[in-house]
Amino acid sequence: MTSSRSLSATPKPLFLILSLLHLCLLTTSENSIHDLLQSRGLPAGLFPQSVKSYNLDEEGHLQVFLDQPCLAKFENRVHFDTVIKANLTYGGLTGLQGLYQEELFLWLQVKDIIVDDPNSGLILFDIGLAHKQLSLSLFEDPPLCNPHSKGVLEEKNGGRKSMGFQAQR
DSSP states (O other): OHHHHHHHHTHHHHHHHHHHHHHHHHHHHHSOHHHHHHHTTSOGGGSOTTEEEEEEOTTOEEEEEESSOEEEESSSEEEEEEEEEEEEETTEEEEEEEEEEEETTEEEEOOEEEOSOGGGTEEEEEOSSOEEEEEGGGGSSOOOOBOOOHHHHHHHTTTTGGGTOOOOO
């Protein structure tokens, strides 16, 4: 008889532990990419509302997943690939892949996004050829991101050649 009591007593603590673990997992999975960015000293609106999910490993490697590539507008048009990768540190997204900004009719890869001093009200975009400072207020709210036309991909991925202009030999 005592063995049945010990068997029925064992599942209760195990059930409580599993319930707490499940609750912790739900809490972390409910945190949005926008909450994560804010907790790391970055504005919530760097990624669009349409983020499907994200992964962040222990070394700070971040992957953000969208259903499809899309365009948003801050000061200029910005193209988001389906997967955006970066190293997330406090106040920065470095080594970005999958994010492009339009400058003078060219699509340039955004390499880094850095907030050195939140009190300055500025955010720095490194687009390779230049560093561009923008107002943090542009990134307060996650933007709407619209699926883009095929033409944007063509511009971004090679300009004339991909639009049908072949080099003549």
